[in-house]
Amino acid sequence: MPTPNEILVExxxxxxxxxxxxxxxxxxxxxxxxxxxxxxxxxxxxSANAEAAAQIVEDVRRTVAAMPGIPAVDVHMxxxxxxxxxxxxxxxxxxxxxxxxxxxxxxKGGVGKSTVAVNLALAMRAAGWRIGLMDADxxxxxxxxxxxxxxxxxxxxxxRIIPLERFGIRYISMALFVNDExxxxxxxxxxxxxxxxxxxxxxxxxxxxxxxxxxxxxxxAQLTITQRVALxxxxxxxxxxxxxxxxxxxxxxxxxxxxxxxxxxxxxMSYFVSPSDNKRYDxxxxxxxxxxxxxxxxxLLGQIPIDIAxxxxxxxxxxxxxxxxxxxxxxxxxxxxxxIRQTLA
Ligand code: ADP
Numbered sequence: 456m457p458t459p460n461e462i463l464v465e466x467x468x469x470x471x472x473x474x475x476x477x478x479x480x481x482x483x484x485x486x487x488x489x490x491x492x493x494x495x496x497x498x499x500x501x502s503a504n505a506e507a508a509a510q511i512v513e514d515v516r517r518t519v520a521a522m523p524g525i526p527a528v529d530v531h532m533x534x535x536x537x538x539x540x541x542x543x544x545x546x547x548x549x550x551x552x553x554x555x556x557x558x559x560x561x562x563k564g565g566v567g568k569s570t571v572a573v574n575l576a577l578a579m580r581a582a583g584w585r586i587g588l589m590d591a592d593x594x595x596x597x598x599x600x601x602x603x604x605x606x607x608x609x610x611x612x613x614x615r616i617i618p619l620e621r622f623g624i625r626y627i628s629m630a631l632f633v634n635d636e637x638x639x640x641x642x643x644x645x646x647x648x649x650x651x652x653x654x655x656x657x658x659x660x661x662x663x664x665x666x667x668x669x670x671x672x673x674x675x676a677q678l679t680i681t682q683r684v685a686l687x688x689x690x691x692x693x694x695x696x697x698x699x700x701x702x703x704x705x706x707x708x709x710x711x712x713x714x715x716x717x718x719x720x721x722x723x724m725s726y727f728v729s730p731s732d733n734k735r736y737d738x739x740x741x742x743x744x745x746x747x748x749x750x751x752x753x754x755l756l757g758q759i760p761i762d763i764a765x766x767x768x769x770x771x772x773x774x775x776x777x778x779x780x781x782x783x784x785x786x787x788x789x790x791x792x793x794x795i796r797q798t799l800a
Contacts, residue, residue: 456524459487462494465522469514472507474551476661481549483511485533493527494519500532508532547685548655553587553662555687555799557718558680560709562702564671567723568592568692570769571759572668575690575721575795577776578788580623582796584663587618590628591650591680592670608632615658622777627657650676651683673702673709681713687799688718690756695722695743707751718798719756720748721791727761754798757791759784 457465466484467477478484478498486497496515500508512530519528550556559575561568569592576588608631609617618625629650659665667684669677681689689710693703703720710717722744727736738761748755759765762784768775776785 456489456494457522459489462487462489462496462519462522465518466496466515469511469518471551472510474661476552478511478515480554493529494525495529495531497531497533547683549685550655550659550665553659553665555663556665556667556684557795558667558669558684558686558689558710558715559692560669560673560677560689560706561671561692561699562673562704562706563699566671566692566694566699567759568671569668570765570774571690571692571721571723572666573769573774574765574776574785574788575791576624576626576666577622577774578785578792579664579666579795581776581780581789582792585661586624587657587659587662587665588624588626588668589654589657589665590626590630590668591654592668606631611658616653616656617658622774625659625662629653651680654680654684673705677706678709678713681710681715686715688716688795690718690721690795691753692721692723693744693747694724694739695737695741696739697743699739700743700747703747704751707753717751717753718795719754720744720751721756722758724761725758730763754794756794757787759787 463479463484467479469478470476471478471481483498484496485499486495488495488497496519498511498515512532515530516528519525519530559568559572569590572590573588576586580586606619608619608627611617616627618627619631620626654667664687667680667686669680689706691703691706691710693699707717724739725737725744726741727738728734729736744758745755760783762775764779764782765775765784768778771778775782776788779785780789
């Protein structure tokens with residue numbers, strides 16, 4: 456009979472339905488047990504997509520049965536052992552073709568969450584990752600930062616959304632579909648439901664990482680997204696101020712509630728170095744992010760100063776990592792990327 460490893464190699468031929476990626480690279484194969492009577496393959500349930508799950512079970516059965524010397528094949532589909540505690544009826548879905556989905560969150564608005572999400576996505580791209588960015592912050596400004604207003608979203612013949620591309624990143628925002636007249640109907644609980652569906656209706660293709668810029672806060676909208684999408688981790692953006700830290704704590708609690716690991720805190724607007732005298736000013740206090748990271752037992756991924764060039768670059772639609780990759784702020788984003796890479800590995 457073949458060894459588990461030989462079976463695993465064979466299972467690499469089984470593609471996730473509709474995608475070019477195989478189920479092994481998705482990490483779906485949990486166990487291969489060889490016994491006298493036959494082989495048992497245990498898979499972790501891929502998604503709420505029952506049709507895809509059934510097809511995968513069938514494909515695995517057929518593939519293994521076709522190997523020489525195998526008397527019988529049994530295929531089990533189980534919920535991941537660390538499956539999150541979810542509300543009844545809710546499902547956590549993988550985004551097919553996407554290796555890791557990271558959610559960038561903040562307890563409150565205005566701390567620079569979108570700035571961090573966009574620049575982090577660009578730094579990951581610069582590090583060679585295939586990156587997608589989804590602006591789930593419908594009324595946030597990150598789209599304005601990245602999109603020229605003349606860009607139009609196209610659909611595939613199957614009416615799936617083709618993401619836009621800039622700086623080598625695929626990105627999409629619900630805000631692209633919202634104008635002043637429709638904005639009203641997008642408010643409220645409907646937004647969350649549509650937003651999650653929307654994410655799965657984008658033709659992302661193959662990505663190493665999809666960065667989700669969550670709406671600010673820790674309410675139902677954020678909770679629903681973090682519950683519905685299979686996230687590799689959350690990143691919390693905060694300023695060093697006590698009020699922001701209290702909210703950062705809430706964001707950590709939110710991720711904990713849905714069993715998503717917090718990869719770390721990013722402290723934004725940490726300090727300001729005056730260009731005139733090169734003196735450092737701790738405008739929002741100092742050490743807050745570090746203390747909070749310790750308290751939450753998560754890494755402090757990086758500290759980003761208040762930086763005029765960063766703000767100006769964003770306003771110009773050329774985020775700092777794209778515009779000046781050698782600048783200290785861009786380099787900090789590169790370091791944050793490296794830390795995230797190590798954690799994900
Ligand atoms: P959020 O997404 O948390 O609401 P934004 O990323 O939109 O916050 O940032 C709010 C404003 O602060 C924007 O004008 C942005 O350019 C500016 N900003 C964010 N981070 C910095 C920074 N480190 N230095 C200077 N300006 C910043």
